[in-house]
Amino acid sequence: MSAANGLVGVDIGATSIKVCQLKEARQGFSLMRFGYCPLEPQTIVDRHVMNAQAVVEALQRVFRESRISQRDIALSVSGQSVISRKITVPIMTIAELDEQIQWEAENHIPFDIKDVNVDYEILRRRPEAGQMDLLLVAAKRDEINDFVQIARQAKLRPLVVDIDAFTIQNVFEYTRGLPPDQTFAIVNVGATQASINIVSRGSSAFTRDLASGGTHLTEQIVRQVGIPYEQAEEMKCAASQPMAASSLPSKVFQVIDSVCDAIASELQRSLDFFLATSGEERITKIYLTGGTANLPQLGSAVERRSRVAVEVMQPLERIPIESKDINQEVVRQRASQLSVALGLAMRKNKEKRV
Numbered sequence: 001m002s003a004a005n006g007l008v009g010v011d012i013g014a015t016s017i018k019v020c021q022l023k024e025a026r027q028g029f030s031l032m033r034f035g036y037c038p039l040e041p042q043t044i045v046d047r048h049v050m051n052a053q054a055v056v057e058a059l060q061r062v063f064r065e066s067r068i069s070q071r072d073i074a075l076s077v078s079g080q081s082v083i084s085r086k087i088t089v090p091i092m093t094i095a096e097l098d099e100q101i102q103w104e105a106e107n108h109i110p111f112d113i114k115d116v117n118v119d120y121e122i123l124r125r126r127p128e129a130g131q132m133d134l135l136l137v138a139a140k141r142d143e144i145n146d147f148v149q150i151a152r153q154a155k156l157r158p159l160v161v162d163i164d165a166f167t168i169q170n171v172f173e174y175t176r177g178l179p180p181d182q183t184f185a186i187v188n189v190g191a192t193q194a195s196i197n198i199v200s201r202g203s204s205a206f207t208r209d210l211a212s213g214g215t216h217l218t219e220q221i222v223r224q225v226g227i228p229y230e231q232a233e234e235m236k237c238a239a240s241q242p243m244a245a246s247s248l249p250s251k252v253f254q255v256i257d258s259v260c261d262a263i264a265s266e267l268q269r270s271l272d273f274f275l276a277t278s279g280e281e282r283i284t285k286i287y288l289t290g291g292t293a294n295l296p297q298l299g300s301a302v303e304r305r306s307r308v309a310v311e312v313m314q315p316l317e318r319i320p321i322e323s324k325d326i327n328q329e330v331v332r333q334r335a336s337q338l339s340v341a342l343g344l345a346m347r348k349n350k351e352k353r354v
């Protein structure tokens with residue numbers, strides 16, 4: 001794959017659009033193009049696009065400004081409209097499975113099957129038991145169609161629609177590999193959602209999205225410190241920088257600590273649920289990513305609640321920045337926000353997921 005036929009990864013998040021284009025060579029990927037465009041509040045609410053025109057314009061702007069000419073893109077969906085389940089079925093051929101999968105989905109997915117796109121991945125064949133384990137994925141067609149329509153209006157060609165959690169897992173696999181004997185969690189804490197993916201023995205075993213993130217944190221600073229939203233947002237981001245943090249009111253830190261603790265406690269409930277239902281004994285590590293992972297207070301809170309070592313994922317660890325047009329400083333600052341776009345940019349043409 002050269003830069004010319006690699007898809008552009010387009011991550012339409014609640015607070016910003018992130019785009020990445022990679023080049024793949026024998027020694028691995030490098031970053032060729034990068035773009036970032038903030039979205040006004042209320043443009044996307046609960047993953048629903050409220051102002052389609054604003055998203056179309058932002059997409060056009062971010063492609064223009066980052067000088068990306070490639071129009072074939074990969075998009076992703078997430079949140080409440082996506083469900084994945086690990087299921088076990090009798091061993092069968094791919095043709096049989098393709099026929100059977102709708103029926104399996106009806107049994108395991110709590111959405112009306114007419115409204116969803118279903119896909120699967122074979123995780124493991126266990127001939128000795130006559131069974132195979134699958135990862136079943138269903139995403140609501142409405143949600144996919146909204147994003148696809150908007151991309152088309154921006155004169156883009158969406159060829160792949162993936163799921164946030166899996167694209168991040170792809171990046172993780174590329175940078176660190178997936179240890180075959182360990183169970184660990186990757187948690188993407190963005191602006192309005194925190195998505196959990198537990199990876200066990202090399203594949204996703206559990207995903208869940210929590211409705212909390214950085215926007216809620218900023219709103220709490222507004223409320224409890226009594227300052228305007230922009231100022232609260234600025235102070236929150238400053239609190240992630242050790243140098244700037246000393247000049248902030250202590251109340252800001254109190255609010256950050258308490259919201260991070262609430263996120264950590266919700267996360268812990270999901271981890272406990274997984275441990276109670278999966279038969280796995282323990283989670284060995286938690287990796288954080290997404291914009292809110294920049295706050296060291298989040299990592300500390302998660303570590304305190306879970307008693308598991310926490311590390312901030314470094315999505316650019318094995319992706320050098322190739323192009324001189326890219327502002328390295330900006331990319332490094334935004335690195336935690338780029339996991340989804342980078343994972344999408346790694347997707348090959350037309351591979352199906354949902």
Ligand SMILES: Nc1ncnc2c1ncn2[C@@H]1O[C@H](COP(=O)(O)OP(=O)(O)OP(=O)(O)O)[C@@H](O)[C@H]1O
Nearest residue numbers: 013014015016190191192193214237240291292294
């Ligand atoms: N340095 C920082 N310190 C603290 N918070 C930050 C920092 N940088 C970004 N954020 C927060 O991260 C959030 C944006 O992260 P991200 O881009 O991952 O979310 P999103 O994709 O827009 O939202 P979502 O995934 O919920 O749809 C915002 O709430 C922003 O305030």
Ligand SMILES: [Mg+2]
Nearest residue numbers: 013014190191
């Ligand atoms: Mg996001």
